[in-house]
Amino acid sequence: MPSASTRVPPPERVPQQERSRATRARLLEATVECLVEHGWSGTTTTVVAARAGVSRGAQLHHYPTRAALVTAAVGHLTERRAEELRAEAASLPTGPERLDRVVDMLAAAFTGPLFVAALELWVAARTDPELRDALVPLEARVGREMHRLTVELLGADERRPGVRESVQATLDLLRGLGVANLLSDDSARRTALLLTWKRQLATILEP
């Protein structure tokens, strides 16, 4: 064995803080995957820990309850998805085409796995008081953030009459379309419908 005097660098050490962050990230990813695959009832803390390859002890250390785990998962991944949308939007052209592309990006988000995972929680929370208490503040925060993001991506001027409500309606419409896509592929109908909505929204938003 080399002695210290041979100046071999010490084995690479991952700082504790960074390992914790990686463990949490794995748990949160696994939680959303479980929600998508098995729904709320199949998303137990045991199943998530196994899927993430994290010990039960470590899991309980980071997220002491099932409600804490799933709320953190949807909150964290929504923020990450919002950052991705901002990055994607940065490369979009300006001009009339931009609105179409922004609506398409948002529609993709509202039919993707994160929406499905969040919907599982929203519905389960209706009849589960502990989950409900954890989710209500998250729902309010996610709602505000999605609204702010949409205003920003569309470059909408909310001081003009009807603009704020139309941005909100766009998000509520996309949520409804997300639900309509749960059991069958609704993309053809959705595309036709959004084509009409994009034109109306463009008229409302134009200065």
Add this chain to the structure above:
Amino acid sequence: MPSASTRVPPPERVPQQERSRATRARLLEATVECLVEHGWSGTTTTVVAARAGVSRGAQLHHYPTRAALVTAAVGHLTERRAEELRAEAASLPTGPERLDRVVDMLAAAFTGPLFVAALELWVAARTDPELRDALVPLEARVGREMHRLTVELLGADERRPGVRESVQATLDLLRGLGVANLLSDDSARRTALLLTWKRQLATILEP
């Protein structure tokens, strides 16, 4: 005991067919109530039979599986709700006010117990193949009927460009608003948003 010759009418007999219909109606009502109160996971056939005051045997006779029971419940009550909406709409004034009232009636339906029960099933069916097989045809039928009803109540002319898509968008928007109302009372925001939506819809629908 009076003899036949005293001409006392025979004890009132409820025909078998009518008793069966009453039993089914009680089971279907109890199913929706259970879905609203306990969600999909708490809506077992045993709980529903007890709530309806119907024997397990009679229940299994009418609805042999849990999927058959819940699908029949949502299908049947959606039809009944559609009839009620038609009846309510018959008393509405004609003129511009009518559109506002129709949208309000539909918004009430999409935030009521039947919507909540249906959403429980839609979400559960995503990860439950038996329920999914039962629900996909129902979802298609309910979607078509709600569209037809809305066109009828609004007196919309679908041959005009954009009208069909705008009627669809209204229903998808209302579905999204229904989901937004699951965990907290969203009525103030919904009212403001729908006020703007109604004005836009009126412009699109006007001949």
